[in-house]
Amino acid sequence: MSARRLRRLFNIYPPFLFSGIRVPTVSDDYRQVRVELRQHWYNKNYVGTHFGGSLFAMTDPFWMIMVMRNLGPGYLVWDKAAEIEFVKPGRGTVWAEFRLEDAVMEEIRAATEGGDKLLRWFDTEVRDAGGDVVARVRKQVYVRRKRPDSAPGPAT
Template sequence: MYRRTGGRLLEVSDDFRLVKIKLPLNYKTRNYVGTIYGGHMYSCADGIYMVQLINILGKNYVVWDKSATIRFKRPGDKTLYAEFLITDELLQKIEDDIKQHHEKDFHLFVNLTDKAGNIYAEIEKVIYIASKEFYQNKKKKRTAAN
């Protein structure tokens, strides 16, 4: 499925904390004016943080992609790269916040850059995370109310 975004996985660490991708400018990703389609720039980043967190947090959590924003900084006229990193600090914050509030939206960011580090797009992902028990109870209440 991921290959259809135009993106290519370069590296996935064994613990899922680091994912590196590239988005080549080629005949599949090139638009009418010769640069990477904006949709490809977004879709190559879609789902990565969610999949990382599902694998890292395990079965006691529910993780959903909730929304995204992309800010194009310059036309994608060459191969672009992104690194999705889940830090110890972020994992601790998730644990602490979910322990206290049971659910929360987390704002995570990633940039699409060239090899020199020039930013072509800034992407913000909003990821919903809840304890599985809380989420299942919330879902039951919603179903019972309907």
């Protein structure tokens, strides 16, 4: 699937659409993604700031998808764990950017070359319009090369 089509699907994906989450950018090589969360009456918490669940949801699938798309079909890639730290109240439009560097991909390939699993943490900051950090999110991604016998073969 092209990055352009995936971006369009994200923007109509009900959990994102109905939370006010937009994905304005997915680079063609799946190495950079930008996500925005606009504040509306339906995604405010009790005290009038961004609902924490929406801040977390806006960062949820991207590291896994970026790694998966860059490794290709010979790997298993899953989200394993996550953490969020709320730094300051979020108001207005907040955003997060994800950048997958060459060095990280080399590290992943080297660590999984022999069939071993890798649990790799990725950090993302959610920022407000002024550039201040609203939340820090950590996602742990599980990566392992697929075993040759796990590939579907011809029926006998």
